[in-house]
Amino acid sequence: MPHATPASSTHPESPLVPIRIPFLPQLGPIQLSLVIPTYNEASSIRDLVSQLCAHLDANLFGAYELIVVDDDSPDYTAKLAQELQQEFPQLKVICRHQERGLATAVLRGWQAAQGEVLGVIDGDLQHPPEMILKLWQQMQRGADLAVGSRYAESGGVSYWSLGRRIISRGAQLIGLAVLPGILGRVSDPLSGLFLVRRKSIAGIPLNPKGYKLLIEVLARGKVGTIEEVGYIFQERQNGQSKIQLQTCIQYLHHLIYLRFSLGPLGSFLRFSTVGLSGTFVDMALLYLLHDPTNLGWGLMASKLISSEVAILNNFLWNDLWTFRSVTKLQPGALNRLKRLVKFNIICLIGLSLNSLLLILLSERLGIHYLLANLIAIGIVVFWNFYLNFKLSWRVTEVKPNPDKNNL
Ligand SMILES: Nc1nc2c(ncn2[C@@H]2O[C@H](COP(=O)(O)OP(=O)(O)OP(=O)(O)O)[C@@H](O)[C@H]2O)c(=O)[nH]1
Numbered sequence: 001m002p003h004a005t006p007a008s009s010t011h012p013e014s015p016l017v018p019i020r021i022p023f024l025p026q027l028g029p030i031q032l033s034l035v036i037p038t039y040n041e042a043s044s045i046r047d048l049v050s051q052l053c054a055h056l057d058a059n060l061f062g063a064y065e066l067i068v069v070d071d072d073s074p075d076y077t078a079k080l081a082q083e084l085q086q087e088f089p090q091l092k093v094i095c096r097h098q099e100r101g102l103a104t105a106v107l108r109g110w111q112a113a114q115g116e117v118l119g120v121i122d123g124d125l126q127h128p129p130e131m132i133l134k135l136w137q138q139m140q141r142g143a144d145l146a147v148g149s150r151y152a153e154s155g156g157v158s159y160w161s162l163g164r165r166i167i168s169r170g171a172q173l174i175g176l177a178v179l180p181g182i183l184g185r186v187s188d189p190l191s192g193l194f195l196v197r198r199k200s201i202a203g204i205p206l207n208p209k210g211y212k213l214l215i216e217v218l219a220r221g222k223v224g225t226i227e228e229v230g231y232i233f234q235e236r237q238n239g240q241s242k243i244q245l246q247t248c249i250q251y252l253h254h255l256i257y258l259r260f261s262l263g264p265l266g267s268f269l270r271f272s273t274v275g276l277s278g279t280f281v282d283m284a285l286l287y288l289l290h291d292p293t294n295l296g297w298g299l300m301a302s303k304l305i306s307s308e309v310a311i312l313n314n315f316l317w318n319d320l321w322t323f324r325s326v327t328k329l330q331p332g333a334l335n336r337l338k339r340l341v342k343f344n345i346i347c348l349i350g351l352s353l354n355s356l357l358l359i360l361l362s363e364r365l366g367i368h369y370l371l372a373n374l375i376a377i378g379i380v381v382f383w384n385f386y387l388n389f390k391l392s393w394r395v396t397e398v399k400p401n402p403d404k405n406n407l
């Protein structure tokens with residue numbers, strides 16, 4: 001009888017995020033910590049652990065640990081793994097009851113790890129265990145990240161159907177379109193087989209969604225040198241795949257989330273989304289105040305009130321969301337008031353600029369007034385964003401006063 005997959009379990013998807021990997025207080029004997037995330041992998045776990053230990057004992061005896069992180073699998077994978085601990089003392093087992101999800105399982109394992117190099121390998125033997133040594137060699141040569149790749153030289157997939165190949169490549173292409181600078185750094189950004197140096201991710205809040213941890217590591221980590229090693233993704237011999245429609249949705253969610261959170265483009269996208277919400281507020285309020293079926297106030301007064309409320313709406317969202325990293329550095333009501341005044345002035349100048357551009361484009365250049373308005377709005381959005389980025393939510397760098405330090 002097939003076992004329940006994690007998606008049908010009643011546990012919430014990892015509520016305790018973001019997750020931070022700690023720095024190591026001091027270097028111990030363990031150099032490599034390899035996490036094996038499992039859900040219903042009872043049929044493979046023994047073979048995988050014994051093959052990994054055979055390879056690693058020959059090269060890293062006493063200097064590695066394996067950490068199985070299981071999400072309370074109904075097929076008792078965790079219990080089986082615990083029984084293996086007598087035979088393989090370098091094996092640790094974590095059984096999660098409150099959380100689930102592949103990527104967070106790996107992070108929980110890394111949180112408990114002792115190694116300077118952290119890694120992940122699937123629990124179903126689809127990743128050849130001997131690959132760990134090849135990746136380890138790359139780390140020893142100084143890489144920050146060593147990735148097992150299906151699309152590098154000598155890599156591939158065994159017997160994937162055409163449908164699965166298309167889905168896999170399609171997902172990669174979508175990722176490249178959304179985050180070219182991140183997914184473009186490796187040939188197989190959806191790989192679940194890699195080693196990363198602890199210092200590249202320690203202390204950084206990580207918040208992956210679903211399966212694809214490597215993307216999160218590439219996006220948020222401080223990863224310099226990357227090496228890739230090709231491998232053939234094996235056919236599943238035992239157990240069942242956990243990939244579902246939900247996995248694809250989580251992947252898209254993760255991409256969008258990262259796109260909105262990273263860099264100036266992320267800030268601009270958040271700023272534009274807030275601007276769109278302000279347009280709705282403005283329209284709704286104008287309708288409520290001015291329309292004869294509602295309050296029927298004069299157009300000028302109604303427009304002034306609706307614009308100001310929209311500006312307040314936008315300010316609040318920008319302060320709490322778009323520029324929250326800056327807001328955190330400048331707490332207090334007075335600072336917020338200063339930002340509000342600046343924001344208001346910039347938006348009002350933007351409004352005048354909008355009208356000027358509209359007249360210039362439509363009356364002087366003969367562009368249709370609706371198109372002219374659209375162009376003017378586009379230009380003013382950039383204007384508003386740039387000035388607010390530079391003035392309202394600016395981080396002031398204070399140079400230390402050397403005289404003061406010498407006192
Ligand atoms: N702890 C934990 N492990 C998981 C979860 N989902 C998947 N895994 C494990 O993550 C690894 C990869 O999952 P798979 O379902 O095999 O995904 P895949 O290899 O990309 O897909 P298939 O080729 O269909 O097997 C396996 O070891 C799974 O047991 C989860 O929610 N929690």
Ligand SMILES: [Mg+2]
Nearest residue numbers: 122124126236
């Ligand atoms: Mg698999």
